[in-house]
Amino acid sequence: MEKFQQSMYDLIVETSTKLPKDVRRAIARAKVRENAGTRAAMALDTIVENIQMADENVSPICQDTGLPTFKIKVPVGVNQIEMKKAIRAAIVEATKNGKLRPNSVDSLTGKNSGDNLGEGVPVIKFEQWENDYIDVRLILKGGGCENKNIQYSLPCELEGLGRAGRDLDGIRKCILHAVYQAQGQGCSAGFIGVGIGGDRSSGYELAKEQLFRPVDDVNPIEELRQLEEYIMENANKLGIGTMGFGGESTLLGCKIGVMHRIPASFFVSVAYNCWAFRRMGVKIDPQTGEIVEWLYQDGEDVDLTKELEKVEAAAALEQGDTRVIDLVPPLSEEQVRQLRVGDVVRISGMIYTGRDAIHKYLMDHDAPVDLNGQIIYHCGPVMLKDEEGRWHVKAAGPTTSIREEPYQGDIMKKFGVRAVIGKGGMGAKTLQALKEHGGVYLNAIGGAAQYYADCIKSVEGVDLLEFGIPEAMWHLRVENFTAVVTMDSHGNSLHEDVEKSSLEKLAQFKEPVFK
Numbered sequence: 001m002e003k004f005q006q007s008m009y010d011l012i013v014e015t016s017t018k019l020p021k022d023v024r025r026a027i028a029r030a031k032v033r034e035n036a037g038t039r040a041a042m043a044l045d046t047i048v049e050n051i052q053m054a055d056e057n058v059s060p061i062c063q064d065t066g067l068p069t070f071k072i073k074v075p076v077g078v079n080q081i082e083m084k085k086a087i088r089a090a091i092v093e094a095t096k097n098g099k100l101r102p103n104s105v106d107s108l109t110g111k112n113s114g115d116n117l118g119e120g121v122p123v124i125k126f127e128q129w130e131n132d133y134i135d136v137r138l139i140l141k142g143g144g145c146e147n148k149n150i151q152y153s154l155p156c157e158l159e160g161l162g163r164a165g166r167d168l169d170g171i172r173k174c175i176l177h178a179v180y181q182a183q184g185q186g187c188s189a190g191f192i193g194v195g196i197g198g199d200r201s202s203g204y205e206l207a208k209e210q211l212f213r214p215v216d217d218v219n220p221i222e223e224l225r226q227l228e229e230y231i232m233e234n235a236n237k238l239g240i241g242t243m244g245f246g247g248e249s250t251l252l253g254c255k256i257g258v259m260h261r262i263p264a265s266f267f268v269s270v271a272y273n274c275w276a277f278r279r280m281g282v283k284i285d286p287q288t289g290e291i292v293e294w295l296y297q298d299g300e301d302v303d304l305t306k307e308l309e310k311v312e313a314a315a316a317l318e319q320g321d322t323r324v325i326d327l328v329p330p331l332s333e334e335q336v337r338q339l340r341v342g343d344v345v346r347i348s349g350m351i352y353t354g355r356d357a358i359h360k361y362l363m364d365h366d367a368p369v370d371l372n373g374q375i376i377y378h379c380g381p382v383m384l385k386d387e388e389g390r391w392h393v394k395a396a397g398p399t400t401s402i403r404e405e406p407y408q409g410d411i412m413k414k415f416g417v418r419a420v421i422g423k424g425g426m427g428a429k430t431l432q433a434l435k436e437h438g439g440v441y442l443n444a445i446g447g448a449a450q451y452y453a454d455c456i457k458s459v460e461g462v463d464l465l466e467f468g469i470p471e472a473m474w475h476l477r478v479e480n481f482t483a484v485v486t487m488d489s490h491g492n493s494l495h496e497d498v499e500k501s502s503l504e505k506l507a508q509f510k511e512p513v514f515k
């Protein structure tokens with residue numbers, strides 16, 4: 001087993017940097033569906049470009065490399081303690097090399113362990129089997145989509161859909177509702193795994209297990225096959241679209257599993273995974289620890305370069321009726337008030353990262369830099385320090401902004417911040433503050449961590465590094481950092497509009513379908 005650690009390192013790097021073929025095919029299908037020239041199509045083009053860049057740079061597709069979760073099947077007699085040690089060592093190595101973001105945080109103190117190890121991290125689950133090889137599957141599921149998982153206890157009342165009863169039709173309603181409530185915040189278009197039955201924990205376990213099924217397999221249980229097909233067809237009619245910009249591609253895959261339950265409980269658990277669906281698997285020789293086969297290799301490989309050729313055509317179309325505005329901070333109130341929902345902005349100059357820890361901190365501390373007229377970027381990047389002590393960005397896409405909703409408006413007013421960049425949109429409190437103070441919300445494409453890292457020309461400083469790499473305030477000099485205005489200072493919010501229209505569309509699925 002001396003090669004096992006190297007094999008696990010290779011598996012981690014492959015999972016973090018390359019999307020499996022079945023996922024790529026699903027993304028290519030989404031591209032065909034999305035109408036050229038729309039904002040959703042433009043977002044998908046960025047996603048495709050990002051996938052390609054991650055491939056070439058052997059760098060993380062998305063900066064949030066998730067909570068590494070290994071599912072391992074071993075022949076009887078294999079030493080699981082040694083395997084665990086090797087996996088942990090491989091995780092540390094991959095973190096040091098910038099293939100994983102240091103993502104393990106002490107829940108009580110907030111301290112980042114720095115090497116991705118911690119209490120219960122990584123997750124490693126073993127099962128014995130009678131085959132003569134080891135099967136290792138790894139999923140790197142990020143926080144934004146994890147926060148969009150949802151569990152229903154039937155019967156229940158669902159907005160737009162009414163009563164969901166304890167039957168197949170009630171399950172159907174829960175799944176549609178799960179897609180609706182995720183909006184663009186889990187970086188749609190997404191994949192869902194559904195677990196019917198079990199208890200609160202085994203139900204979620206079953207839901208997550210479904211994410212290991214190939215996207216294009218067929219459910220062997222006839223009712224579930226029909227339900228999967230129904231969901232794929234109809235969830236895409238909700239009009240949420242890529243990144244919640246509105247559009248035709250909302251869901252890329254739906255896999256449903258079932259298990260027994262106890263009479264009093266009836267749970268439907270839904271695990272939502274973003275488009276950056278990073279899961280891979282290998283077969284391992286139990287003698288040497290070497291990889292003998294990579295999994296998820298079936299079917300055709302999509303030529304994403306071909307997809308990229310369409311990017312320019314779409315971009316040209318896009319710019320036909322869209323204003324593209326160059327911004328160089330510091331921004332004045334007047335400049336910001338001229339921006340409208342739908343405008344595309346290209347930022348050059350300094351931006352400052354700030355996410356959960358920084359927002360909480362700024363509420364009752366001074367800012368480490370003058371933020372007057374500046375732009376805050378909701379982002380927790382992957383950073384590496386070179387031998388001369390200079391920092392380099394390895395991946396830097398936006399994080400889900402709604403988590404900063406309790407603070408954002410106050411912070412913008414307190415420090416004179418004029419714009420925030422993030423993804424998934426913000427709520428009524430921030431919208432009101434943008435109006436009162438004169439500010440905008442700029443939506444970047446979630447998960448496009450390589451694409452944005454490329455716009456960052458230098459790291460000019462860092463504050464509050466004691467919060468850990470993802471949570472620190474990084475001073476970044478960017479060039480042509482592109483984002484879309486989705487909330488403006490005139491009370492307009494694309495997110496509010498899409499949420500409202502998708503709720504109306506959800507209501508068309510109220511009547512029973514599965515008797």
Ligand SMILES: O=C(O)C[C@H](O)C(=O)O
Nearest residue numbers: 064142143144380399400
């Ligand atoms: O933590 C992050 O960088 C992003 C997170 O996965 C999110 O989707 O909000």
Ligand code: SF4
Nearest residue numbers: 062142144187274447
């Ligand atoms: S930022 Fe988006 S793509 Fe990345 S892990 Fe979070 S939900 Fe997934």
